[in-house]
Amino acid sequence: MPKVTEEYIKNKKKKIVDAAYELCLEKTVSTVTMQDIINRTGLSQGGIYRFYKDIDEIFADMLADMRLRVTIKEQVDEILAQEEMLSAAEVTYRIFDMLADYMEAELMGIQKVDFELSVLAMNAPQRVEKILKGAGGGGNKEYLMRRMAEFYQKKAVGGQLQAKVSPEELISYITSAYTGIQTCAIVYHCYNHNPIAQMYDVRGQHRVLAKTVNYLLGAEE
Numbered sequence: 001m002p003k004v005t006e007e008y009i010k011n012k013k014k015k016i017v018d019a020a021y022e023l024c025l026e027k028t029v030s031t032v033t034m035q036d037i038i039n040r041t042g043l044s045q046g047g048i049y050r051f052y053k054d055i056d057e058i059f060a061d062m063l064a065d066m067r068l069r070v071t072i073k074e075q076v077d078e079i080l081a082q083e084e085m086l087s088a089a090e091v092t093y094r095i096f097d098m099l100a101d102y103m104e105a106e107l108m109g110i111q112k113v114d115f116e117l118s119v120l121a122m123n124a125p126q127r128v129e130k131i132l133k134g135a136g137g138g139g140n141k142e143y144l145m146r147r148m149a150e151f152y153q154k155k156a157v158g159g160q161l162q163a164k165v166s167p168e169e170l171i172s173y174i175t176s177a178y179t180g181i182q183t184c185a186i187v188y189h190c191y192n193h194n195p196i197a198q199m200y201d202v203r204g205q206h207r208v209l210a211k212t213v214n215y216l217l218g219a220e221e
Helices: 006-026 034-042 055-068 071-078 086-106 110-123 125-135 141-158 165-189 197-200 203-217
Strands: none
Touching: 006 034, 006 110, 034 055, 055 110, 055 125, 071 086, 071 141, 086 110, 086 141, 086 165, 086 203, 110 125, 110 165, 141 165, 141 197, 165 203
């Protein structure tokens, strides 16, 4: 029997993870099964279990791959690096414009999978916790919220902001509002024959959110 190399294992795992991602775009995450992945990859049942114990291990690697493949971390850093030249209000607008770009580009890709994992977490929190733990590290949203919290805290200490809510309340609000925009955008995209869908503007929604955040921060525009 030929020796199994690390490269061989890596390529097989990539084939499995890529198949899982493709299936998650075609179906909902919660309905993708191990048999679906077996059928898509052409591997035998025994063959796929040589690399993964269950489908959640595959989803964990899929999530880790998504985080590496599409990241906004560098863009966040670039915007915040200009904090001495930009007002806090302008930084907020640039952050949310960037988020609008990200959502539009990945709406039925990474955004869809991220949303469906959130839905799955409502019904199977322990399962999603296992997937997130297996993926390791933090995702785009976690990184963004941490950097924004640090930025706004720094500006508040320097007297440039007169916030109307606590940092914890603000971050909670931003997270909830962003998820709401994401949910509506995905749902309206799936039912784009609905007249309401034509009225829903992802970029416009992000600008309204930015304006609201600046108001809550007491940031001058």
